[in-house]
Amino acid sequence: xxxDNKLVAEVRDQxxxxxxxxxxxxxxxxxxxxxxxxxxxxxxxxGHEVSLILRKANAVLDLDIAGTSQLALVKDVQxxxxxxxxxxxxxxxxxxxxxxxxxxxxxxxxxxAPGTIHVVDHNTLTVETEATHIPExxxxxxxxxxxxxxxxxxxVELPKGTTxxxxxxxxxVNVTVPAATKDESAEPETEGGDASExxxxxxxxxxxxx
Numbered sequence: 001x002x003x004d005n006k007l008v009a010e011v012r013d014q015x016x017x018x019x020x021x022x023x024x025x026x027x028x029x030x031x032x033x034x035x036x037x038x039x040x041x042x043x044x045x046x047g048h049e050v051s052l053i054l055r056k057a058n059a060v061l062d063l064d065i066a067g068t069s070q071l072a073l074v075k076d077v078q079x080x081x082x083x084x085x086x087x088x089x090x091x092x093x094x095x096x097x098x099x100x101x102x103x104x105x106x107x108x109x110x111x112x113a114p115g116t117i118h119v120v121d122h123n124t125l126t127v128e129t130e131a132t133h134i135p136e137x138x139x140x141x142x143x144x145x146x147x148x149x150x151x152x153x154x155x156v157e158l159p160k161g162t163t164x165x166x167x168x169x170x171x172x173v174n175v176t177v178p179a180a181t182k183d184e185s186a187e188p189e190t191e192g193g194d195a196s197e198x199x200x201x202x203x204x205x206x207x208x209x210x
């Protein structure tokens with residue numbers, strides 16, 4: 001876990017939409033910390049730093065709350081639908097060595113065989129992994145793969161200590177040929193067939209005239 005994830009969280013005792021607006025106007029973000037049988041804890045986080053951290057999925061924050069260190073996994077982020085500014089963050093208490101279930105993004109790299117395209121059926125894979133060592137993403141290479149090649153969840157390489165929760169038979173990437181290309185390749189055959197039929201008809205007419 002990066003040192004950039006260390007933040008000072010201020011305990012807050014004012015709630016409601018009015019209080020939240022004031023917090024955001026000050027460049028901060030309201031948040032709630034849940035988990036491990038404790039009462040929900042309402043805090044305020046520094047807005048700019050949190051925005052940078054949340055560019056990555058499954059961020060774990062190392063919070064300083066009134067002098068006490070607390071690790072917390074980001075579970076939900078609420079954003080303004082128009083401006084896309086962060087309005088609220090839900091956090092889950094985690095401890096070093098503890099395993100958590102998270103959805104990790106799938107990153108596809110490379111180019112499949114000429115004339116083919118790839119379709120991603122699963123953008124994320126659910127895994128169980130140590131809270132402080134959550135992978136940023138899983139890389140799947142499609143370099144040179146031919147039409148009909150399928151990559152299943154169980155074939156994706158996972159780092160040591162990470163266990164797949166998603167069904168191993170779930171389709172992640174499918175390499176195929178675009179439908180338009182298939183249609184175009186079929187057209188010459190149809191045209192040829194029509195021409196042949198037209199030739200047969202012309203020959204028949206010629207025979208009749210004789």
